[in-house]
Amino acid sequence: MAASTKSSKIDNNVSLGPVEDLEKYVKADWWRHIFNANYLRTDGDVVEDKTITKDEVDLFTEILSPAQDSVILDLCCGQGRHSLELAGRGFTNLSGLDRSHYLITRARTLNKQQKFNVNYKEGDARKLPFPTDTFDYVILAGNSFGYFESDQDDLRVLREIIRILKPQGKLLIDVTDGSYVKENFQPRSWEWIDKQYFVCRERSLSENEERLISREVITHVKKGVIADQFYAERLYSRNSITDLLSLASFGKIQLHSEVKTESKRNQDLGMMEKRIIVSAVANKDWTPVKISQGQKKTVGVLMGDPNLSDIIKPDGSFDQDDLFTINELKQALANLPGYNFIYFNQHDKLIQDLLKKRDKLDFVFNLCDEGYDNQATKELHIPALLEILDLPYTGGNPQCLAYCYDKSLVRGIAKGMDIPVPKAFVIKPEDISFIDLPLKFPVIVKPNFGDSSFGITQDSVCYDLTTLENAILQVREKLGYNQPILVEQFLTGKDISVGIIGNPPESYHALPIIEEDYGKLPSQLPHICGYEAKWQPDSPYWQITSVPANLPEETEQFLIASCIKLFNRLECRDYARFDWRLDANQTPRLLEVNPNPGWCWDGHLAKMAKIADISYGQMLGKILQAAEERIGVVTPRSRFASLNSVEEALPITLPHIE
The missing domain is CATH 3.30.470.20 (ATP-grasp fold, B domain)
Structure with missing residues (x-):
């Protein structure tokens, strides 16, 4: 998920022609595929404009007042324009995350070229790959909120942000002014991006009037139609965005001055034209540290059986080189802090040995690429056995290996x-x-x-x-x-x-x-x-x-x-x-x-x-x-506890979106 709005691409770049109901053509996961070179091309006059980015970061830092050593996440960062601007101002603990592989790759390239040290990751905002209580600030800028088909997912994003923020950490959201867009969106527009590319846009409200549905047809003067795209964004008003933040357990919610963007090529700005800036504080305590038994995780290492033949090997059996390789592995693992390792390599009693140790293992490091009984066709038998025993393990599942x-x-x-x-x-x-x-x-x-x-x-x-x-x-x-x-x-x-x-x-x-x-x-x-x-x-x-x-x-x-x-x-x-x-x-x-x-x-x-x-x-x-x-490693004792102790999750009711 990156800045602004785009969509999924029609197969073979063939235009559909006139469409009466735009909403029927919007895929639920349109945001997975669209943020690519075309996105930077069509929206470049805003998202690639350094002056616009500088002005936005001026406003964000004025609102948040972060120290230069603050731990900051640029969420749905696109090509990293805000985090790179912050890095250029001397901020040292910066991370960025976006779902688009194309944009994250570009962010990493720019980061390397400018010799900054921003940590960029590719990922989904609904399941953030960061530890709990990590960040002082999370910035969700460039109208990158409200892409999902379900408003439940928007709430999941906010609750993930709560999780990774430190107690009293701050969130800043820059999102389109939904009330303004409902009254002022342009049903049709067109423009020349440059001398080669031409784009036409159509827009309409969804049936429930909670989302703006857009279509964008991009044409190249020689190649013809290169994309016919449909996308949708939820329209949050000031009241509905503050209600959602409250439901996610944010406090001290403040609405700040509006952001109005101007295009140097007089582009139809769509959702970027007028935006709401909201800040909020994470109302939470520090998360208790979970200490596993003995402070160390116990990992079973499952390997081939050196006592059995193996037709893959030149002499049909394990030789000195194999034993040396195994010793190198054991030495390397022994030097890893935080683990105890138990090795399993006798296949004739593998099931019995695993059953004996099952309650002590946090998970299994599956290094048995030889296969069960050192038979390559039985490599998938090992993860199948681990699944039957309810033992988590590393690497591919049986279907993947097959x-x-x-x-x-x-x-x-x-x-x-x-x-x-x-x-x-x-x-x-x-x-x-x-x-x-x-x-x-x-x-x-x-x-x-x-x-x-x-x-x-x-x-x-x-x-x-x-x-x-x-x-x-x-x-x-x-x-x-x-x-x-x-x-x-x-x-x-x-x-x-x-x-x-x-x-x-x-x-x-x-x-x-x-x-x-x-x-x-x-x-x-x-x-x-x-x-x-x-x-x-x-x-x-x-x-x-x-x-x-x-x-x-x-x-x-x-x-x-x-x-x-x-x-x-x-x-x-x-x-x-x-x-x-x-x-x-x-x-x-x-x-x-x-x-x-x-x-x-x-x-x-x-x-x-x-x-x-x-x-x-x-x-x-x-x-x-x-x-x-x-x-999500849990202690073995809790993994094999009675299922009756599991509580059912309560249903979530979201506020009405105006």
Whole structure:
């Protein structure tokens, strides 16, 4: 949620033509998709005007009188114009939050360019990713309130603000004057934004007259209609906004001088034309600190079984390198403050061991990427078991692991989301002829089911039918794989990985993007990071290193935005890694999604973290913290208490909006 008002986009940028009832076309979550480059283009004469921003911040600071070391949140901050202005004035403890990935990315870029230290997060104002009793002030500026379809959600936002404010902390809201807009909105308007873009607007009141419904058609002189958008905002009067603040437990509510905005290009200002400024104080006491038993959380660490065979590993079993990696993990975890760790790695008695310790565990760190009984097809059995035992855990749920184990399924989901993938086709076990090959060589052969680069070697890259048939034969006979095989266009561009720790959109950290450096690889070998690079130290592929990716800014933004979409669509949790490759036109194409990616000290995720000056132990700590925030860690005793002790929430009645 950013400043001003916009909406969701019609598929394929096709205009609907004349519409009689605008309200029927407004999506409930219009605010999720609209705040992008078009928003900054159409509203730029206000939200990109430094003089307007300076004047608004002058007014806000005059009302609030904050000290320069005050802890301040710029909520629904858009591209960060108010928080960056405050940073330029010497305020040192600033944060910003917005739902738009595009605008938050821009805010972070500007923050970095200007060498400020504002902490920007992407998230939903109804569920703020900040601890209780954190902020001295929250500023909700630029008419960013009243976007939700339900007024219950507006109340949720205010109650979240109460939670994160310190006792007697102050909120400032800058919201459109609903009474004025009802009487003075323009039913139709149009304007040239510049010599290339033209915008037409239609407006009407909703059926209950509580929201202003707007339509905006943006046209480019050469491209035609690029957006046909519908959006809606609730119209608060002075009385209704103060009533809502009172219901949310704010006190000392004050109405301040109005804000009137002028456009340098004489634009139709719509909801930004005349606004109400309201301040209020959080009527609350300090929240009691909850101390868990023994001051430390007890975490079960669930791993593969070193006493069982594992067909993924070169010798079919755990070797000295595996044991060294496990010891590095245990040492790193032992150095994390605030935790006690209990390890579970004997699968023949795993259920019994978990039942014995269940009442002592706060949650489980699921590092069993080998799968139950070290069988990759049973990786999803582990979280399924934890759910049956009602034990919270880190990482993907069974459905997520099932999705991502199937490469062709992930490809189909990505294509449906307009995320590019390489051209490919699937060979079923009964297929024996490839005369009508639908792809041009070179291609790469991959088992459709699996991870850890199982079945992907230098011989998987094929340059003609003969090498293709040999590669398929090798997977079928040598590896005993009798499942569908994916034959994919082999891309020769940069080999890229993107890592995310956290849970978008509320709170996440996109790690530095890395690419594989094939500079030391003999020229005759294909550039792939396959099985040899991960499991065979005597292979030339062991020389591959990972380095920071050298990519254009717009490519990085596209990659991170796409990964966040996939993260949410595939139900990843707490951390994930996404593998991409650039094609001949430098377009990134998705290869795989890895929920619960490799946790090893020298794995890809750890390499990304190291580039960001995050140690191996700190990386593990961030994953644990992400899980704690998501599941809301409670003491084991309360988790297994009788359900009869749970109280039913009382219904909420909201004041009538004038």
